[in-house]
Amino acid sequence: MKATIAVLTSGGDAPGMNAAVRAVVRVAAHKGVHVVGFEDGYEGLVDGRVRELTRQGPSGPCPIDAVDDALPRGGTILGTARSARFMTVEGRAAAARNLDGMLGLVVLGGDGSMRGLHLLASEHPGRFQVMGVPASIDNDIGCTAMALGVDTALNTIVEACDRLSDTAGSHRRAFVVEVMGRRSGYLAMASAVACGADAVLVPEEGRSEESIVEAVAKLVREGFSPARGKRRMLVVKAEGVEIPCTRLVRRVEERLADVEPRVDLRAAVLGHLVRGGAPSYFDRMVGARLALSAVDAILAGATDEMCAWMPTVQGGVETRDPSVRRFSLERVLEETAALLDPSSTVTRWRLGLLRRVEGALAI
Ligand code: F6P
Numbered sequence: 001m002k003a004t005i006a007v008l009t010s011g012g013d014a015p016g017m018n019a020a021v022r023a024v025v026r027v028a029a030h031k032g033v034h035v036v037g038f039e040d041g042y043e044g045l046v047d048g049r050v051r052e053l054t055r056q057g058p059s060g061p062c063p064i065d066a067v068d069d070a071l072p073r074g075g076t077i078l079g080t081a082r083s084a085r086f087m088t089v090e091g092r093a094a095a096a097r098n099l100d101g102m103l104g105l106v107v108l109g110g111d112g113s114m115r116g117l118h119l120l121a122s123e124h125p126g127r128f129q130v131m132g133v134p135a136s137i138d139n140d141i142g143c144t145a146m147a148l149g150v151d152t153a154l155n156t157i158v159e160a161c162d163r164l165s166d167t168a169g170s171h172r173r174a175f176v177v178e179v180m181g182r183r184s185g186y187l188a189m190a191s192a193v194a195c196g197a198d199a200v201l202v203p204e205e206g207r208s209e210e211s212i213v214e215a216v217a218k219l220v221r222e223g224f225s226p227a228r229g230k231r232r233m234l235v236v237k238a239e240g241v242e243i244p245c246t247r248l249v250r251r252v253e254e255r256l257a258d259v260e261p262r263v264d265l266r267a268a269v270l271g272h273l274v275r276g277g278a279p280s281y282f283d284r285m286v287g288a289r290l291a292l293s294a295v296d297a298i299l300a301g302a303t304d305e306m307c308a309w310m311p312t313v314q315g316g317v318e319t320r321d322p323s324v325r326r327f328s329l330e331r332v333l334e335e336t337a338a339l340l341d342p343s344s345t346v347t348r349w350r351l352g353l354l355r356r357v358e359g360a361l362a363i
Contacts, residue, residue, distance in 0.1 A: 014149025142335020
């Protein structure tokens with residue numbers, strides 16, 4: 001039977017997933033290993049919907065054209081999904097049957113995908129190896145400084161905010177711009193400085209709606225005052241801050257009803273725009289290097305781990321790439337849970353850095 005590795009992409013798509021899939025296929029093929037891809041994440045794994053990603057070339061396996069051509073494309077050529085069936089013991093048993101006979105599985109995805117992968121490995125030890133690659137624009141995965149897609153998403157946010165700034169400055173307006181991130185404020189924090197935002201709202205601060213409305217109203221009042229004389233203001237809000245953009249804008253406007261000349265506020269929700277688009281240099285480069293380490297690890301017999309880029313924590317297993325270390329999925333999941341807690345070292349460090357860089361930016 002020919003040696004085969006499987007790959008799939010799971011959860012929300014992230015720019016750079018295709019670059020990583022391509023690298024998995026190229027590296028494995030170079031080592032004489034065939035690669036198959038499961039369609040639509042864990043859904044396809046449960047159903048056994050599989051595609052050949054290599055064909056037999058003159059001197060061993062080589063990538064099919066669709067894989068080679070995918071490098072500059074956003075999204076994922078394999079398709080992705082959030083699979084409820086895989087979150088059941090029966091679903092994972094079906095998935096395991098579809099992996100029998102293969103060396104292992106590389107999964108590109110976010111925190112939920114890593115959790116599922118760890119369960120699969122724990123429930124079916126010794127049958128196949130599994131290796132995770134962090135891919136999620138939310139950057140909410142433990143142990144790794146960056147997940148695939150984050151850099152591209154940040155560049156898209158910066159470009160969108162620059163455009164909003166143009167129109168805001170022309171009309172003397174303030175914009176509240178909401179960016180994705182689920183429960184993580186990373187995208188908002190990291191983009192705010194680069195966008196020249198006046199404030200950033202992140203769930204990690206744990207502020208009440210009342211205090212947010214109060215703080216934004218004060219900021220806008222002062223910014224547009226004759227003494228400060230701003231013509232445009234930007235407040236970047238993470239989606240994890242539960243007050244909807246339009247309600248925040250309305251409530252702030254109510255508080256500023258006495259201001260003359262009148263202050264205009266607008267809301268813009270960037271949403272899924274931020275998840276699409278061609279991957280940046282960084283996401284292609286990191287995708288390729290994490291994929292290389294993942295294939296290396298499987299061929300070296302490792303399992304139940306994730307490859308991390310520039311680890312945020314001590315420990316792990318070194319790889320032949322100085323920027324990549326491998327961590328057990330158990331440790332990754334512990335660190336992931338800690339990230340959402342404002343008392344976590346990494347979260348405190350991120351918030352502290354934000355405050356040091358821009359003083360009062362985080363409100
Ligand atoms: O996890 C990635 C992400 O884009 C989050 O930022 C967002 O909350 C969620 O996915 C949106 O999910 P869906 O595409 O299913 O609406």
